Amino acid sequence: MSGSTRRERVERREEAIVQAAHAVFSELGFDGATIAGIASRAGVAEGTIYLYFKNKNALLEAVVGRFYRQLTDGAASGVESLRGTRRQLEFLARHHLVNCLAHWRILELMMLLYGRVPEYGQDGYYRFNKTYVAVFDGVVRAGIDRGELEPDLSLAIVRDLFYGGLEYSARTQLLRGPDIDGIDVDAIARRLVDMLWAGAQRRPVAAGDDDSTVVDRLEAVADRLERLKT
Amino acid sequence: MSGSTRRERVERREEAIVQAAHAVFSELGFDGATIAGIASRAGVAEGTIYLYFKNKNALLEAVVGRFYRQLTDGAASGVESLRGTRRQLEFLARHHLVNCLAHWRILELMMLLYGRVPEYGQDGYYRFNKTYVAVFDGVVRAGIDRGELEPDLSLAIVRDLFYGGLEYSARTQLLRGPDIDGIDVDAIARRLVDMLWAGAQRRPVAAGDDDSTVVDRLEAVADRLERLKT
Amino acid sequence: MSGSTRRERVERREEAIVQAAHAVFSELGFDGATIAGIASRAGVAEGTIYLYFKNKNALLEAVVGRFYRQLTDGAASGVESLRGTRRQLEFLARHHLVNCLAHWRILELMMLLYGRVPEYGQDGYYRFNKTYVAVFDGVVRAGIDRGELEPDLSLAIVRDLFYGGLEYSARTQLLRGPDIDGIDVDAIARRLVDMLWAGAQRRPVAAGDDDSTVVDRLEAVADRLERLKT
Amino acid sequence: MSGSTRRERVERREEAIVQAAHAVFSELGFDGATIAGIASRAGVAEGTIYLYFKNKNALLEAVVGRFYRQLTDGAASGVESLRGTRRQLEFLARHHLVNCLAHWRILELMMLLYGRVPEYGQDGYYRFNKTYVAVFDGVVRAGIDRGELEPDLSLAIVRDLFYGGLEYSARTQLLRGPDIDGIDVDAIARRLVDMLWAGAQRRPVAAGDDDSTVVDRLEAVADRLERLKT
DNA sequence: CATGAATGAGAGTTCATTCAT
DNA sequence: GATGAATGAACTCTCATTCAT
Numbered sequence: 016m017s018g019s020t021r022r023e024r025v026e027r028r029e030e031a032i033v034q035a036a037h038a039v040f041s042e043l044g045f046d047g048a049t050i051a052g053i054a055s056r057a058g059v060a061e062g063t064i065y066l067y068f069k070n071k072n073a074l075l076e077a078v079v080g081r082f083y084r085q086l087t088d089g090a091a092s093g094v095e096s097l098r099g100t101r102r103q104l105e106f107l108a109r110h111h112l113v114n115c116l117a118h119w120r121i122l123e124l125m126m127l128l129y130g131r132v133p134e135y136g137q138d139g140y141y142r143f144n145k146t147y148v149a150v151f152d153g154v155v156r157a158g159i160d161r162g163e164l165e166p167d168l169s170l171a172i173v174r175d176l177f178y179g180g181l182e183y184s185a186r187t188q189l190l191r192g193p194d195i196d197g198i199d200v201d202a203i204a205r206r207l208v209d210m211l212w213a214g215a216q217r218r219p220v221a222a223g224d225d226d227s228t229v230v231d232r233l234e235a236v237a238d239r240l241e242r243l244k245t
Numbered sequence: 246m247s248g249s250t251r252r253e254r255v256e257r258r259e260e261a262i263v264q265a266a267h268a269v270f271s272e273l274g275f276d277g278a279t280i281a282g283i284a285s286r287a288g289v290a291e292g293t294i295y296l297y298f299k300n301k302n303a304l305l306e307a308v309v310g311r312f313y314r315q316l317t318d319g320a321a322s323g324v325e326s327l328r329g330t331r332r333q334l335e336f337l338a339r340h341h342l343v344n345c346l347a348h349w350r351i352l353e354l355m356m357l358l359y360g361r362v363p364e365y366g367q368d369g370y371y372r373f374n375k376t377y378v379a380v381f382d383g384v385v386r387a388g389i390d391r392g393e394l395e396p397d398l399s400l401a402i403v404r405d406l407f408y409g410g411l412e413y414s415a416r417t418q419l420l421r422g423p424d425i426d427g428i429d430v431d432a433i434a435r436r437l438v439d440m441l442w443a444g445a446q447r448r449p450v451a452a453g454d455d456d457s458t459v460v461d462r463l464e465a466v467a468d469r470l471e472r473l474k475t
Numbered sequence: 476m477s478g479s480t481r482r483e484r485v486e487r488r489e490e491a492i493v494q495a496a497h498a499v500f501s502e503l504g505f506d507g508a509t510i511a512g513i514a515s516r517a518g519v520a521e522g523t524i525y526l527y528f529k530n531k532n533a534l535l536e537a538v539v540g541r542f543y544r545q546l547t548d549g550a551a552s553g554v555e556s557l558r559g560t561r562r563q564l565e566f567l568a569r570h571h572l573v574n575c576l577a578h579w580r581i582l583e584l585m586m587l588l589y590g591r592v593p594e595y596g597q598d599g600y601y602r603f604n605k606t607y608v609a610v611f612d613g614v615v616r617a618g619i620d621r622g623e624l625e626p627d628l629s630l631a632i633v634r635d636l637f638y639g640g641l642e643y644s645a646r647t648q649l650l651r652g653p654d655i656d657g658i659d660v661d662a663i664a665r666r667l668v669d670m671l672w673a674g675a676q677r678r679p680v681a682a683g684d685d686d687s688t689v690v691d692r693l694e695a696v697a698d699r700l701e702r703l704k705t
Numbered sequence: 706m707s708g709s710t711r712r713e714r715v716e717r718r719e720e721a722i723v724q725a726a727h728a729v730f731s732e733l734g735f736d737g738a739t740i741a742g743i744a745s746r747a748g749v750a751e752g753t754i755y756l757y758f759k760n761k762n763a764l765l766e767a768v769v770g771r772f773y774r775q776l777t778d779g780a781a782s783g784v785e786s787l788r789g790t791r792r793q794l795e796f797l798a799r800h801h802l803v804n805c806l807a808h809w810r811i812l813e814l815m816m817l818l819y820g821r822v823p824e825y826g827q828d829g830y831y832r833f834n835k836t837y838v839a840v841f842d843g844v845v846r847a848g849i850d851r852g853e854l855e856p857d858l859s860l861a862i863v864r865d866l867f868y869g870g871l872e873y874s875a876r877t878q879l880l881r882g883p884d885i886d887g888i889d890v891d892a893i894a895r896r897l898v899d900m901l902w903a904g905a906q907r908r909p910v911a912a913g914d915d916d917s918t919v920v921d922r923l924e925a926v927a928d929r930l931e932r933l934k935t
Numbered sequence: 936c937a938t939g940a941a942t943g944a945g946a947g948t949t950c951a952t953t954c955a956t
Numbered sequence: 957g958a959t960g961a962a963t964g965a966a967c968t969c970t971c972a973t974t975c976a977t
Contacts, residue, residue, distance in 0.1 A: 021977080025940080044357070046276035050968065060942045065969065123353065127274075129420055140420050172436050175417070176410035180402070183409025190359055190370045206402050214444025255957095280951060290959045292953080301951065485936095504817075506736035510972060520938045522974080531972065583813065587734070589880055600880045632896050635877070636870035640862070643869025650819055650830050666862050674904025711956080715961080740947060750963045755948065 029067050032057045037078045041120045045075060045127055079128055082121050083143035086114055090150040100158035101212060107151055108181055108204035115185035116195045122182070148174060164215050173215055180207050259297050262287045267308045271350045275305060275357055302361055309358055312351050313373035316344055320380040330388035331442060337381055338411055338434035345415035346425045352412070378404060385445075394445050403445055410437050489527050492517045497538045501580045505535060505587055532591055539588055542581050543603035546574055550610040560618035561672060567611055568641055568664035575645035576655045582642070608634060615675075624675050633675055640667050719757050722747045727768045731810045735765060735817050769818055772811050773833035776804055780840040790848035791902060797841055798871055798894035805875035806885045812872070838864060854906055863901065870897050 035057035039048045050071060054061045068074040093106045115122060129140055155173060158164040184207070188198050265287035269278040280301060284291045298304045323336045345352060359370060385403060388394040414437070418428050495517035499508040510531060514521045528534045553566045575582060589600060615633060618624040644667070648658050725747035729738045740761060744751045758764040783796045805812060819830055845863060848854040874897070878888050 021940085028940090046274075049966085051966095061968090062943065062970080063941055066940065071968070123356065126353070126416070126420070169436055169440070171414075172410070172433075172440050175414040175437065176406050176440065179409030179411065179413025180406035181409065183412065184401075184405040186356070187405070190356075190374075203402075206399055207406065210399070210402050210406065210444045212444070214440045214442070279949085284960095291951090291961095292959055293957085295952070296957070504736075509970085514939095521940095521972090522938055523936085525973070526936070583816070586813065586876070586880075604880075629896055629900070631874075632870070632893075632900050635874040636866050636897065636900065639869030639871065639873025640866035641869065642873065644861075644865040646816070647865070650816070663862075666859055667865065670859070670862050670866065670904045672904070674900045674902070711961085718961090739945085741945095751947090752949080752964065753962055756961065761947070 028057075028059065028063075032059065032064055032067055032074075033077050033081055036074050037082065037118075037121065040075065040078055040124055041118060044120060045071075045124055075124060075128060079121065079125050080143065082118060083125075083147060087143075087147040087150065089114075090147065094150055094154060100154060100161065100163050101208065103154045104151075104158075104177075104208045104212070105204055107154065108177070108208050109200055111178065111181045112185055112200050112204055115182055116188065116198065116200070119185060119189055148178075151177065168215055173211065176211055177207075180211070258289065258293075262289065262294055262297055263304070263307050263311055266304050267312065267348075267351065270305065270308055270354055271348060274350060275301075275354055275361075302358075305354060305358060305361070309351065309355050310373060312348060313355075313377055317373075317377040317380065319344075320377065324380055324384060330384060330391065330393050331438070333384045334381075334388075334407075334438050334442070335434055337384065338407070338438050339430055341408060341411045342415055342430050342434055345412055346418065346428065346430070349415065349419055378408075381407065398445055403441065406441055407437075410441070488519065488523075492519065492524055492527055493534070493537050493541055496534050497542065497578075497581065500535065500538055500584055501578060504580060505531075505584055505591075535584060535588060535591070539581065539585050540603060542578060543585075543607055547603075547607040547610065549574075550607065554610055554614055560614060560621065560623050561668065563614045564611075564618075564637075564668050564672070565664055567614065568637070568668050569660055571638060571641045572645055572660050572664055575642055576648065576658065576660070579645065579649055608638075611637065628675055633671065636671055637667075640671070718747075718749065718753075722749065722754055722757055722764075723767050723771055726764050727772065727808075727811065730765065730768055730814055731808060734810060735761075735814055765814060765818060769811065769815050770833065772808060773815075773837060777833075777837040777840065779804075780837065784840055784844060790844060790851065790853050791898065793844045794841075794848075794867075794898045794902070795894055797844065798867070798898050799890055801868060801871045802875055802890050802894055805872055806878065806888065806890070809875065809879055838868070841867065866901055867897075870901070 032053070036048070036053045039053045039056055042048075043052075050061055050064055053074070054064055057064075064074065068077060090107055090110055093110055094103050097103050097106055125140060125143075151174060152170060155164065155168070155170060159166055159168060181204075184203055188195070262283070266278070266283045269283045269286055272278075273282070280291055280294055283304070284294055287294075294304070298307060320337055320340055323340055324333045327333050327336055355370065355373075381404060382400055385394065385398070385400060389396055389398060411434075414433055418425070492513070496508070496513045499513045499516055502508075503512070510521055510524055513534070514524055517524075524534070528537060550567055550570055553570055554563050557563050557566055585600065585603075611634060612630055615624060615628070615630060619626055619628060641664075644663055648655070722743070726738070726743045729743045729746055732738075733742070740751055740754055743764070744754055747754075754764065758767060780797055780800055783800055784793050787793050787796055815830060815833075841864060842860060845854065845858070845860060849856055849858060871894075874893055878885070
């Protein structure tokens, strides 16, 4: 039944190729990967790949695109199924961390795409990344609306800290060793969100809050005076 | 005079090669760079490079090592010249951000090293990164000691958020466009530290505690001012 | 009606393929042309071409054969409709020149055939070229018979000069630029025949001989005019 | 002694490569030739060829250029050593014919160059061909000056007939069979020049010369009348 | 009969590395 | 020490030809 029409066979083959490319790019990077390697992994001849993709760059584009789509879908559907800003953020953190650990090289390839496919660059990256990040943005905005988060929060900064923090953490783990399974993703995600939450949650406006600023200024004055002396 | 001994001539040549390699790797990436290109940029013959470095990978190792050393030196000396946890952190943020923007590709190469030089990996990365990050860790620990930061803060998490947030921000900027000069590094660094500070600072357990901290710090300033007089 | 029998449909398809091949070979040369390109131009699938022709070489053979047949037919029918050696030669010159300019690459392919299809070579070329050139030979022989041309003329040499001169002229024009339409084919053909005529015409052995030829020809014209009357 | 300096070794190697390329291009044509084949014939590695020539096209350019230079030199020095327009022309005819027979494919490649190397085309062909053909032009002009040849001769036409005739003759011979040695180059060259000479030599202006034109016109009238009838 | 997806050999080209000078 | 010419393995991509549908 399924898979017997020509159209379906073609689609399955294309998917097989992209999957193989994903795996090989992940292992060896873009330049390290070879079309021959991808082809043999996909179970097709070298030439066949060029029936589906114009060249190696186009294949990279397809791999990254597909990955981003899956990443975004996973994030969106997870968020939808959960209630509560905090729990949604923790899910997103886990989701991102898991994917970073499993597909680190693919995320790097996205950067490569920028320099390698001129007509890509801004457009391609932006399209994919914006839709992905929009899920996070939505959660944060909802948190602000519900009064859980500071209203004049800089979305850009929280986003940088959130995704950057997760990626840096993933990178450190990966560089430590290749046994991903031993990593306690849940704990990392929870603690990272904890700290971010502490910085981003709505603070009661108290009179004493401004003190630290005053002290900072005084310290700066002291610094300057010290330097004048020497 | 200077540079006339054989030893010095050799060292200058080696430095020229590493510098050239840094520049070319930065522009073209590791696989995009060619030994010929690096040699011509360094003003030496291709073969000469192999007198100083076993192969292309060793050259990469040297470039990354030198970069990390400079990065660490810059961070350490900057921190030393400043007082105040907050201001030290802001300096480190600026420093890291500036270097990310200027040498992004080199930071990527570090990851490459991991997969490309098997005997590198853990060892090399750890050695360099640990010393670099130690500067940050020192500042945070001092902050905790001074009671400015939450004592049971997870250093790993703050570090991930700090460096990860900066790098994610840098990446976004770089993907947006190649004109680095238009980026307001100061503002980004300050706001990022602001938010992190909010999440990491010592939280008032009781109303009175808050005041005592302020008083403590003010007294410290007074001390310093008094010392200036004498 | 026409074209509905199986036999006719097959023939039309074969003709379409050869026509497409002619066009593509003309534009891109033999090695530059692709079966895919020819197939799409002919409006058939790639595989279909192999139902009609054993391989690319056979297709080349067919194209050259068809071209030579058309060339020969055009020459023969043109000569038949004209009277007078000189005017026939001028027609042949124009005819050859026009076809050289329009189908230069195809003429080159004929040479290719020689090296590419071993069993072709002598046989194929000779068959086609002999029948084509036979038209010219006939005209020249008739001219000799009528006493207009030198009796012990070397047919081979005149032929070489005639066709060679035209082709060399065509090549020069083509190399000068691709705008064929601006070339004054008539003028070139006429002047080339003029010069050849000067070298090939019956040379007066004595003063009287010249006159008698003129008289002979005039009488022939008179005869024809008389016949028209009746 | 000779050949021991680096500079000389490089020059000998370049010459060896061009020679090998000439031979292989001659045998197999441009597309039929492979870099591997040329390299092995030249006794160098494939990569070495790319030290001397940017790519296959550049190699073709070098081969054609070198051939044309040799052709021109041979023509010029031969003409210089002979006296008498007729004998000079016969020499040029022999020279061209011999070279056509020995290097036919190379002459064809020149045409290829036109379509293949865009920045070549007119310029390259013209430069080479003009200098080559200038030798012939000089001989003819001298003949006119000496009163041996018709003063209002069209140089372009004589040239087309001369070179075209020789090339057509060569082509016919080559297509007949590959045993070049059996061809009586001298006889062909002499007879071809004979005929051209007859058409181009200065003719005594006689009253009867215009007769043939008159007859032509009468024949044309007869033609038209005949056609009206049918 | 017709299709067009699949094949895989083979091409041009690059470049890290070596080694005679 | 320094050079840079030489190497050749390896890569990407093309395309004539086949064959299951």
